[in-house]
Amino acid sequence: MTNNLSRIAIIARHEFLAIAGKKSFIVMTILVPLISLACIGLPYVMMQFNKGDVETVAVVDESGRYGKAITDNDEFRFHDITPIASDGGGELHEFYQQQEGLYAIVIIPADVDSSLTVDIFSENAVRMGLQRHVAQCLGDTITQSLIASYHIPQLDKIIADSHVEVSPNCVKWSDNGEESRSDAELASVIGLILAFLTYMFVMMYGAMILTSVVEEKTNRIIEVMVSCCKPIELLLGKIIGVGFVGIAQIAIWCVFLGVISAIFGIGSVVSNPDLLAQQAQIASTLDTDTADIVGTISQSLASINLAGIAICFVLYFIGGYLLYGSMFAAAGSTVDQPNEGSQATVPMMMFLVLALWAGIACMDNPDGGLAWWCSMIPFTSPVVMMVRLPYDVPLWEIALSIAILLGSALGIAFVAAKIYRKGILLYGKKFSWKNIAAWLK
Amino acid sequence: MNFIETKDVVKQYDGHLALDRVSINVPQGCVFGLLGPNGAGKTSLIRILNMITRADSGEVLFDGHPLHEKDIANIGYLPEERGLYRKMKVADHIMYIARLRGMRSNDARDAMRKWLERFDLTQWAGKKIEALSKGMAQKVQFISTVIHSPKLLIFDEPFSGFDPVNTELLKKEILHLHDEGATIIFSTHNMASVEEVCEEFALINRSRVVLDGKVSEVRRRFSKKLYKVDIADTMKFDPVDGLFSIEHTQPSPFGGITADIRLAATVTMHDAVAYINDRYALTAFHELLPSMNEIFIETVSSNNHQSASHND
Incomplete structure (x- = not known):
């Protein structure tokens, strides 16, 4: 034995x-643990690298009301070029090419309130970040103005208050x-x-x-x-x-x-x-x-x-x-x-x-x-x-x-x-x- | 006294009878040949002797007692299909096998040092086996087999794959171990090596022992009454009816004639020598014993023929 x-x-x-x-x-x-840590951390690090420079975006506001709604952030600076665009009446593409360093042109259509769409032109593939940001800014502002259009006092606060979430306590x-x-x-x-x-x-x-x-x-x-x-x-x-x-x-x-x-x-x-x-x-x-x-x-x-x-x-x-x-x-x-x-x-x-x-x-x-x-x-x-x-x-x-x-x-x-x-x-x-x-x- | 013997050992694999009442007797200190064609059952028997498998029935006695697990420490086995842990270092590999065979660490280390020196491998002890040449790897296998100074050594086709230099070295070492008292079993179908080193043998064919005994005795038993005769005369050498016939003659390189003769059934060697000596200048007369190879082929083919006709 x-x-x-x-x-x-x-x-x-x-x-x-x-x-x-x-x-x-x-x-x-x-x-192995280092690699797994890297796998978790890497996307974040890569996102940091991906940020790159601040891009300039031109805005043409055909609605005449929402041009200021899109605000600058870390990645994009917005310039309202509505007067130039309407004055020149020329081709937007030409304008885009003339302006060195211009990343994209955002066109807010006149009927944006009802169509709820917005056009972005660029020679580059338009970044998700820009799409999200534009949609967010316009969405918020249009929501605000829709609420305001009901003329009910403090409606925005009422809506905010009525939005609740229940959490079960087991x-x-x-x-x-x-x-x-x-x-x-x-x-x-x-x-x-x-x-x-x-x-x-x-x-x-x-x-x-x-x-x-x-x-x-x-x-x-x-x-x-x-x-x-x-x-x-x-x-x-x-x-x-x-x-x-x-x-x-x-x-x-x-x-x-x-x-x-x-x-x-x-x-x-x-x-x-x-x-x-x-x-x-x-x-x-x-x-x-x-x-x-x-x-x-x-x-x-x-x-x-x-x-x-x-x-x-x-x-x-x-x-x-x-x-x-x-x-x-x-x-x-x-x-x-x-x-x-x-x-x-x-x-x-x-x-x-x-x-x-x-x-x-x-x-x-x-x-x-x-x-x-x-x-x-x-x-x-x-x-x-x-x-x-x-x-x-x-x-x-x-x-x-x-x-x-x-x-x-x-x-x-x-x-x-x-x-x-x-x-x-x-x-x-x-x-x-x-x-x-x-x-x- | 027999060092190891089997009595009526039977082993069956998946409906195939590998060993059919096999009994062999290997005397103490003997070099024993286990012969037989491929697939005859040699490896099955060797595995039973090594306790790798058990016999279905029959008995195996080791040094007088039924073979027991602790006897593993007294057996060294070099299988035909022999491998090595290629990633291991030479010394680690030898130590591992030696420890499994029940050696203490210190004894194993001393013995290993001795053997590595003997085979000129000392400077390779720390190298991985995959870095060794084939010949050196074979030496490592041999050392792993004998390191624990077993009383019984079993070699299965030991010389297959060895180059002539290593074969000689190996033969020398095996005979040296024999001189030191080890009992040795060779399993082989290389008959020349059997005649050279084996004292006794058992021939296995189709799962049965068909012939066994002392090599010299069996060769004599298989004698065809063939003799070689040298005469100095250059005159014609004629057969004599009722005494001997001539199988073959040729001029001897030293002058005279050399002839192979076969004696008639009742004639003794003495009669033949007397007759020839009277008439010719006889210079040499000796028996031509059949080689183990001839005996092997004769026995196996007649056995196969018998069992074939038996099956019909």
Whole structure:
């Protein structure tokens, strides 16, 4: 027994180093968060670059009333050229070409009140920014003048006052009637993030196991390996080794996240629920918009059992990883050529994508039948339960679901080991369910 | 005493009988040839000896006891299809296999140093295997096989893909391990190497052992009563009815005649020598034993013929 364990440990260590020891792994682990940050930040940066110089736009006001409505902004300066245009009566295009640096000409037609259209001429493709700005300025002014045309005193104020928005304030009762705030939006965002992380990690590390199995089989080292250790030891060593790769990677990202949160000063708040509630109170006494938003989020966060969710996340991740990881290993063992690997992963990918879709579908009704069943079926539960967790799922349901998941993960691992044991030594046989059924006997 | 033996081992794959009551006996310290055409069942048997697969029925005894998982530490196996982790460094690779075979880190490191020096690979220890030439990679495979000083070594077609220089080196090292007391099993269809190094063998054809025993004895058993005769005389050398016939004659490069003769069924070598010696100036007389290759082909084809007619 100690021999087996020490061999599994040796294999796990080897698998871990084979992936985590590579420079590319360290680079990727550090780069991925940076790239994702860049992906979020890049559009903003690019917009800044795109702003460019201030453009000059000429306005011809045929209505005679709205020429002043279009005001200058950061991007455009407007000049009313109505007198010149009407005096000259010449071709607008000629005028445009004569004026160096003129970007566009806006023509406000005489019947703009009723037609609600405006023409913009330019030799350039007219920027969205200009279109929006012109539409906005004219729209506001025309609205104002329409309201004024009713001659009802303070009509504009009445209209403004009558424009209301209702925000539901959800309170969740516990069994003994205690009240706590429940915020569906925040809960669903947290749930979705966790579900997506589970989906991504299981797929990513599953693929690593597959690669490792296929590599050993196709370069024929496998025959040497199985003469040194049992296939099940090799399989477990692989799953554990790659699992540690995952843990290392997630740990690095957590440190990253910690550093970033420390910089923005939110880390201490998120990690401590009491502090969250305090923060919420402090925030609610402040009378500014930002404080209000921060307060709401903090209050909602405080209502969600973060520690519980974290523990569940780890358990579901382990179960899901073991379940799918052993399936990936079994799939890899049936493959002869490195490029056939992706074909063998189709069933797992289908299950995983299905799980993610089910998770997204369950966001709408986290206590519904679909959500309940999908959080019990082991192939979908690691993803779907993540969506449900922030909504206070009863403990027995979580316990049952985890028990089913871990139980079937062990079962699947056992079956996968049987397929793996046969598959790794078999060459030149095409993958078929008939073969696999025979191996399982 | 047998170091490893199988008794009536049966193995079936997907309805195909790979081994049919196979029994072999490999004495302690012997160089044993496991022969047979491709697909005869050699690799199936080797996998059972290595505990890669289990026999469906039958028994495998290792050093007197039923083969057990802990015996893995005493077996070294070089498969025909042998791979390496190409991305690993030479030293890491050897250490990994040695540790899996149950060696302690320090012992493994010492043994590795010794072997790398022996094969002139010391300066390559830190290099990745993919940077090695094919010959050097083969040496690494060999080191990985023998590093834990196993008592039983199993080589499956060890010389395939080796260049002549490495083949010689390998042969020398294998015989050296044999001198140190290791029992060695060669699986091969290269008969020349069997005659050269093997003391005993088993010939497997169509999942069964069709011939086994000591190489020298079997060759004698297959004797066709063929002898080579050298005479100094240049006169005509004639066959004698009831005594011997002549298969082939030619002038000897040293003068005289050299001839292959076949003795009649009841005639002994002694009679033949006496007869020829009386009439000619006999300079040499020795038996022409069939080569293992001839025995192999004869046995396999007659066996195939038998089972074909049996099937009809």
